[in-house]
Amino acid sequence: MSPSDPDASRFRASPADRRGERDLNDLLIHVARGDQDAFEQLYDRLAGPAYGVIRRVLRDPSQSEEVTQEVLLEVWRTAARFDPAMGGAATWVMTIAHRRAIDRVRSSVAATEREQKTAVVNSLRDEVADEVEASLDRERVRRCLDGLTEVQRESITLAYYGGYSYRQVAELLTVTLGAIKTRIRDGLIRMRDCLGVS
Amino acid sequence: MRLLFRDDLHTLTGVYALDAIEGSAERDRFSRHLNRCQSCSSEVRGLREVATALAFAAATEPPPELRTQVLAAAARTRQLPPEVNHHAVPRRGARVWGWMPWLAGSLATAGLVLALVFGLIQANTSQQLSQARAQNQAIAAVLSAPGARLLAARTTSGGVATVVLAAAKRELVVTMAGLPPLPAGKVYQLWLIGPTKIVSAGLVPPPASSGVTPAVLASGIVTGDKLGLTVEPSPGSAQPTTTPILALPLPL
Numbered sequence: 001m002s003p004s005d006p007d008a009s010r011f012r013a014s015p016a017d018r019r020g021e022r023d024l025n026d027l028l029i030h031v032a033r034g035d036q037d038a039f040e041q042l043y044d045r046l047a048g049p050a051y052g053v054i055r056r057v058l059r060d061p062s063q064s065e066e067v068t069q070e071v072l073l074e075v076w077r078t079a080a081r082f083d084p085a086m087g088g089a090a091t092w093v094m095t096i097a098h099r100r101a102i103d104r105v106r107s108s109v110a111a112t113e114r115e116q117k118t119a120v121v122n123s124l125r126d127e128v129a130d131e132v133e134a135s136l137d138r139e140r141v142r143r144c145l146d147g148l149t150e151v152q153r154e155s156i157t158l159a160y161y162g163g164y165s166y167r168q169v170a171e172l173l174t175v176t177l178g179a180i181k182t183r184i185r186d187g188l189i190r191m192r193d194c195l196g197v198s
Numbered sequence: 199m200r201l202l203f204r205d206d207l208h209t210l211t212g213v214y215a216l217d218a219i220e221g222s223a224e225r226d227r228f229s230r231h232l233n234r235c236q237s238c239s240s241e242v243r244g245l246r247e248v249a250t251a252l253a254f255a256a257a258t259e260p261p262p263e264l265r266t267q268v269l270a271a272a273a274r275t276r277q278l279p280p281e282v283n284h285h286a287v288p289r290r291g292a293r294v295w296g297w298m299p300w301l302a303g304s305l306a307t308a309g310l311v312l313a314l315v316f317g318l319i320q321a322n323t324s325q326q327l328s329q330a331r332a333q334n335q336a337i338a339a340v341l342s343a344p345g346a347r348l349l350a351a352r353t354t355s356g357g358v359a360t361v362v363l364a365a366a367k368r369e370l371v372v373t374m375a376g377l378p379p380l381p382a383g384k385v386y387q388l389w390l391i392g393p394t395k396i397v398s399a400g401l402v403p404p405p406a407s408s409g410v411t412p413a414v415l416a417s418g419i420v421t422g423d424k425l426g427l428t429v430e431p432s433p434g435s436a437q438p439t440t441t442p443i444l445a446l447p448l449p450l
Contacts, residue, residue, distance in 0.1 A: 029368065029418050029420060030420065032277070032280070032418050033392070033394075033395050033397060033418070033420065034277060034395065036269070036272065036273060039269070039272055040269060043265060043268060043269065047260055047264070047265065047268070048257040048258060048259055048260065049250075049253045049254045049256070049257040050253070051257075051258055051259075051260035051264075052253065052254075052256035052257040052258035053252070053253040053256050055256075055258055056256050065260060065261065065264055068260055068264060068268075069264060069267060069268050069271065072268045072272075073268065073271055073272060073275055076272040076275060076277065077275055077276070077277055077278055078277075078278050079277065080277065080278055080279060080280040080417075080418060081278065081280065083417070084367065084368075085339060085367065086243065087243050087246055087247065088247070088250075090250050090254075091243075091246050091247055091249075091250045094246075094249065094250045094253040094254075095217075095246060095249070095250075097253065098216075098217055098249065098253065099217050102217050106220070138254075138255040140251075141251050141252065141254075141255035142255070144251075156216065156252075159213065159216040159218040160216045160218075160249060160252050161252070161256065164218065165218050165219065165220035166213040166218040166219065166220075167220060168220075169218065178206070178209075180213070181206075181209040181210060181212065181213055182209050182212075184212035184213050184216065184218070185209050185211055185212030185213070185245075186212075187212070188212045188215060188216075188245045188248050188249075189212075189241075189245070191248045191251070192244050192245060192247070192248050195247075195248060195251050197244055197247040197248060197251075
């Protein structure tokens with residue numbers, strides 16, 4: 001599959017896309033056996049989403065490329081530890097990607113960035129809107145995000161795309177810790193039902 | 199109070215799925231909770247899929263040179279073996295696994311194996327207990343998988359391998375009975391022998407007094423694989439160095 005294939009950027013966890021997800025699992029099992037062709041195919045399917053989410057969190061393109069490379073190498077190195085029982089291959093790789101980006105943010109102490117609270121919140125709002133509207137493939141996610149309350153949507157996008165801890169999200173939105181935890185959980189559950197994730 | 203605490207812990211599923219728990223103490227506490235709380239861990243699984251959807255919605259094409267760099271780096275990077283190899287090494291001082299009875303020749307069901315395995319687990323410390331429990335769950339999952347099949351075969355040097363194969367999970371559990379004892383410095387090693395590759399499936403732990411070895415879990419089976427057994431110099435080899443005494447086809 002070529003990197004420009006529009007299918008490569010489609011979210012695959014819905015029941016209709018289960019076939020695609022199974023193929024990814026199969027690819028990853030082959031990667032675990034040292035199959036470089038399988039790794040190449042996996043790259044073409046997952047490098048875009050991995051790079052996209054890492055870049056959302058880190059913003060800086062060259063740091064994002066560096067972390068994306070680390071993540072994909074980790075996928076190659078640890079493919080044998082992938083357990084399909086714990087979730088699909090796409091989710092496994094995206095979890096590694098997001099965690100690595102978060103680790104980078106938290107270790108590099110983007111302290112100055114944290115001070116520009118309002119600016120960040122506002123720019124994120126715009127970014128999410130722009131990015132999400134950019135593609136028909138993203139329509140479904142946008143629609144489901146639209147179905148959330150504003151606080152749910154903001155909490156989720158700040159935590160996931162912004163890379164903020166829930167304490168920081170609570171501070172940014174001036175709500176209590178307990179409220180943030182439940183809003184994020186309730187929002188994700190609503191998204192899950194809306195996306196048709198089992 | 200206690201109830202409040204638990205409710206509070208349960209609401210962490212969302213922030214955990216988004217990696218938004220900053221403190222490692224809180225994260226670790228919740229990870230441990232996940233091991234015990236099945237509804238929490240299945241909720242986290244579902245919410246992580248939502249996070250994956252958010253990642254796909256943000257997909258951005260990386261620069262083309264990244265592809266070349268990543269593929270080249272992978273070609274010179276050594277891969278880690280499956281984690282099951284570690285589980286297969288028996289832990290000193292504790293019978294983490296008791297024994298599995300010799301089932302070869304009898305058409306025992308996977309359910310019976312399951313019952314016996316659960317009945318005989320033993321561990322001394324809470325850490326060993328949680329390791330045993332994790333291993334137990336992994337093996338139980340194979341044994342209880344829909345369509346799990348029981349296979350048995352005699353090795354060319356005597357003794358019988360009993361295998362429960364969960365084709366859908368691409369995993370198997372194997373136990374050996376009546377293998378001839380080996381001289382010092384030699385071990386029995388299991389392999390997945392595929393059409394293009396051979397990978398280690400771990401060492402066969404020493405048998406209990408009954409002559410039956412503890413169960414070994416092997417994952418990542420691909421079509422065409424056979425389960426192989428060889429005698430190797432301790433502590434095992436990267437690739438087989440002797441002729442297999444068992445090569446059992448694994449119907450997937």
